[in-house]
Structure formats: structure tokens, C-alpha cells
Amino acid sequence: MVTVEKRPAPRVARPPRRTSVQLKYVMAVTGAVMFLYLVAHMLGNLKIFLGADALDTYAAWLREIGEPALPSETTLWLIRVVLGVSLVAHIVSATILARRARRARPVRYAHRKPVQGSYAARTMRWGGVIIALFVVYHLLDLTTGTLNPHGVHGEVYANVVADFAPQRWYVTLAYTLAVVAVGFHVRHGLWSALQTFGRSSAASQNTLKGVALGIAVVLVAGFLSVPFAVLTGLVA
Known part of the structure; x- marks a missing residue:
């Protein structure tokens, strides 16, 4: 009697998944794009302290960049598209990485010990939700004027x-x-981006965290100076 050896069925090739390292690079690059925009946006907002003409002229210039070679607001819309794509890619990458982290540790610890991660790292999720909701409101308020009490283009x-x-x-x-x-x-x-691109070492961790914190504080102070100047009557 001849015995026929059974061979395992060939595995069907699956499309390669994006690795966690690649997703971290996507988050770093898209985060850098949005960070540069935030810096430019903050500097533009500060023109309010130079008066109405300075701020309104700057806003008009943003709409006219590239004219007459390009139609009005073309450059502005290109910036918006790049920011939109970066935002979506950033959120999708963060969501995938978060799900993979949960799957890697499906069982929660009954008594979880505090980790050495920063408060910002532990609150990135709800912070992202707040930012997303704010972006929607901000667009309806100061971009379209729909929710603004003055709302004149x-x-x-x-x-x-x-x-x-x-x-x-x-x-x-x-x-x-x-x-x-x-x-x-x-x-x-x-801080995470510097680590992702290999710009950090164990000896420079505190320095990098201090630099990141300093930049974040300057950015927050710059943005908040405008509403508080209006609130206190410094700008009216």
C-alpha cells in the first residue's frame, strides 16, 4: 500500500501591514507639519497688537498669495489641504498604534503601578478629542464666521x-x-519626534524634555495673549 504524504496548503500571501515604526514616522512628519503651521499662525495672530489695519492687511495678504499667477486663495487652500491630510494621517496612525498597544496587553492589571511617562503622554487621547472639537468650532467661528457675533468676512x-x-x-x-x-x-x-528620528540619547533626555516644554509654553502663551488682551480691554 502506497502512503501519500499530505503537504500543508500553501499560505496565501497577505499585503504587508504598516509597521509600528512606519506609523511613528508618519506621526512625526505630520506632527511637524502641524507644528510649523501653529508657529506661523501664532505669529500672525500677534499682529492684532499692531492694530486693525495690520491684522486685516495680513489676512488679506494670505488670500492673495500667488496672484495674479494663481487664482485668489489658491495658496491658502493648498495649505488647508496639506493640513487636513496631515491631521487625518496623524489621527489614523495614532489610533492604529493605540489599538496595537491594547492588543499587546489584553489583560489589565488589577493594581497598576504608576509609570514614569509624562502627564502629557497619559492624556494625549482626551487632549486629542478636545483639540478636534475645538478645530471644528474655530473654523465655524473665525474662518466661516457662522458662529461669530460679528462675522464679517x-x-x-x-x-x-x-x-x-x-x-x-x-x-x-x-x-x-x-x-x-x-x-x-x-x-x-x-520629545517623541526627536526620539523617533534618533536625535536623543539617555544622557540628553532631560534636556530634550526641557526644550520641548519651553517651546510648548511659548506657543501657549502666544496664543492665549490674544483672547486675554481682548478680555482685559488691552485690545478693543
Whole structure:
């Protein structure tokens, strides 16, 4: 009797998944794009201290970049598209990495010991939700003017003053919470990005964390200076 040896069926090749390292690179690159935008946006906001003409002229210049070679607002829309793609890629990468981390440790510890991770690292999730909701509100408020009490296209100075008026203190409070959440994100993101690109060593960890914290504080202070200047009457 002849015995026929059974061979295992060939495995069907599956498309390679994005590795965690690749996803971290995506988060680092997209985070860098959004960080550079935040810096430029903050510097533009500070023009409010130079008066209405300076801020409104700057806002008009943003819409006119590239004219007459390009139609009005073309460059502005290109920036918005790049930011939108970066935001989506950042969120998707973060979600995938978070799910993989949960699958790697499916059983929760009954008594979890505190880890040495920073407060920002442990609050990135809810901070991201706050930022996402704020971005939607901010666009409807100061971009489209839909939720702005003044809401006149091109009158940026007047729109900002109306938005953060003393009687609308709750708007300033919500803005402050969102900007602080951005600060935590920036602080942790800068430090993580430096690690991802291999720019850190054990000896330089404290220095890198200090630099990241300092940059985040400057960014938060720059953004919050505008609503608090309006709230206190320094800008009116």
C-alpha cells in the first residue's frame, strides 16, 4: 500500500501591514507639519497688537498669495489641504498604534503601578478629542464666521474682538482649555519626534524634555495673549 504524504496548503500571501515604526514616522512628519503651521499662525495672530489695519492687511495678504499667477486663495487652500491630510494621517496612525498597544496587553492589571511617562503622554487621547472639537468650532467661528457675533468676512480684527469680548468669557475659557491641550500635545510630540528620528540619547533626555516644554509654553502663551488682551480691554 502506497502512503501519500499530505503537504500543508500553501499560505496565501497577505499585503504587508504598516509597521509600528512606519506609523511613528508618519506621526512625526505630520506632527511637524502641524507644528510649523501653529508657529506661523501664532505669529500672525500677534499682529492684532499692531492694530486693525495690520491684522486685516495680513489676512488679506494670505488670500492673495500667488496672484495674479494663481487664482485668489489658491495658496491658502493648498495649505488647508496639506493640513487636513496631515491631521487625518496623524489621527489614523495614532489610533492604529493605540489599538496595537491594547492588543499587546489584553489583560489589565488589577493594581497598576504608576509609570514614569509624562502627564502629557497619559492624556494625549482626551487632549486629542478636545483639540478636534475645538478645530471644528474655530473654523465655524473665525474662518466661516457662522458662529461669530460679528462675522464679517475680511474684518478679522473686529471678529476677534467680538469673539473674546468680556461678556463672552466662556468662549475665552473654552479657547484656553483647547490651547493648553495643544501645549501638552506639542510638548510630548516634540520629545517623541526627536526620539523617533534618533536625535536623543539617555544622557540628553532631560534636556530634550526641557526644550520641548519651553517651546510648548511659548506657543501657549502666544496664543492665549490674544483672547486675554481682548478680555482685559488691552485690545478693543
